[in-house]
Amino acid sequence: MLQRTLKKAISATGVGLHSGERVKLTLNPAAPDTGIVFRRTDLPEPVSVKVHPSLVNDTRLSSTLVSETGVRIGTIEHLMSAFAGLGIDNLLIDVTAAEMPIMDGSAAPFIFLLQSAGIVDQAQPKRFIRVKQVVEVVEGDKWVRLAPHDGFSVELSIEFNHPAFNRAPQTVHIDFANRSYIDEISRARTFGFMHEVEYMRSHGLGRGGNLNNAIVIDDEYVLNPEGLRFPDEFVRHKILDAIGDLYIVGHPLIAAFSGHKSGHALNNKLLRVLLDTPEAWEFVSFSDEHDVPSSFHRLPDVV
Template identity: 45%
Template sequence: MAASAYQHTLQGPAIFAGVGVHTGAHTRVSVRPAPANTGVVFVRTDVTDRDNRVLATGEAVCKTQLGTVIGNAAGVTVATIEHLMAALVMSGIDNAVVELDGPEMPIMDGSSLPFIQVLDRAGRRRQDQPRRFIEILDKIEVVEGDKRATLTPASQFEVAFEISFASAAIGRQRVDLVMDDQAFRDELADCRTFGFLHEVEALRAMGLARGGSMDNAVVIEGDRILNPEGLRRPDEFVRHKALDAIGDLFVLGAPVLGRFEGVLAGHGINNALVRALLAAPHAWRYRAFVEELAEAV
């Protein structure tokens, strides 16, 4: 735990660009170093007439249809933040300013891998403040029909997820992993978002999924996967849902020390779980390992 006992930011800016999966708009992004205790702040550089800073917090999440959207009191929003958020927390980046010139984060290839790669190129810098973890002390659970999301105490960060779809291309899948930086890279980072062709067509009629394609999503029609290259992993679908959950949890502002379990869950119930945890101060505490290391010396 010593390696991650202190906060980290980036060594220099991580710069990339791409299309938003829903807007179809081309967006340029620069993830920049930030002082200790900043957290992750998104800045809409295309907005100049009002407050353009949106802090990634549980309370800032304002929409969860097909992705996590955060907003501020001035009505400025940033959409589809979860894949970058997962890459940041699992790369050990606590503090960053994310400047973007549009309303939605680029979808890249539909996974967190491109974000991991640009963050790696930028490098990490240790800061002088202790890294705070959110230690789960008591079970918190949100149930919505057959969907469920739970946080329970554990000595490490664990992620379990289960999905079930009628399509034979997916079926029932489950993953249960102890999660750290290396495990995220090995097990989840390259797993892409997915959707059904008939849903994509309906979404486009609603003005969504304008940037969605087989370049950035696994597309299913009936029981068939349409992408010519096929899947990256046999259970890529459930692994992507676990990736999403990690990104959705990081709006708590600190990495979780505990076990997350999702059953048929999505962004909405993930955020409901975040809010339920924040509303139950008895169920968690901040824990820093710098003090414990000092006491042990």
């Protein structure tokens, strides 16, 4: 299986969920083994930041890269989730602000953008990280775990004592050997509570949020007129986030990911524990397509 990038550059504009700032995003093809690199073009001298778990240094309601010189690339998890869902390895991403555009609160607009640009194979093998031993992080009643698995699967549970959440299961298990990221996960939107809005905005967060880019919940109901896209959209969005957070490691994982009440901070800690445990993982590539785990056979075709 080969590495992937885009056929051509493509752009979109939007607002940051937390900053409220308008931002232009341009996705550019990149050479094999480049990885995912963000470039802040609004600075006097453009600064490039390559994704790596060690650079996720702000996890307040999102995953934000902070370079050694303090340059921020915020709320990258939905975009990273789309890259993972389409199997894209190499991109140079130009942004004109410190935060990614939130679009509709899901990964679906990014999927559309990437597919519109076209996805192409490159003349280098894709490098996977295969988990060989269980690694986990536990904090009170919250936990996340990576375990050996011949493919990629996710099982997550959330816990909210709230009528809007109690109307549907709060646990979802998806094995991507027989389920589609685009169909099952990409359209699930971020969510928040009305009572959190004042707190978030007093801390410089949530300034760009509205009913067009997030599910908003009051004391009992979902306030969005169109309702939910899935009965269990809340936990599906947590899976979307987790897939994006995990892809910050820079390679697709051959593993089973599971967790309870997980979030960006816990997901990042898990990646750091994995990388700090050399005996728990290895790089692998596949010269024969038949050897590739079936989870990755479902990646959308290139153009």
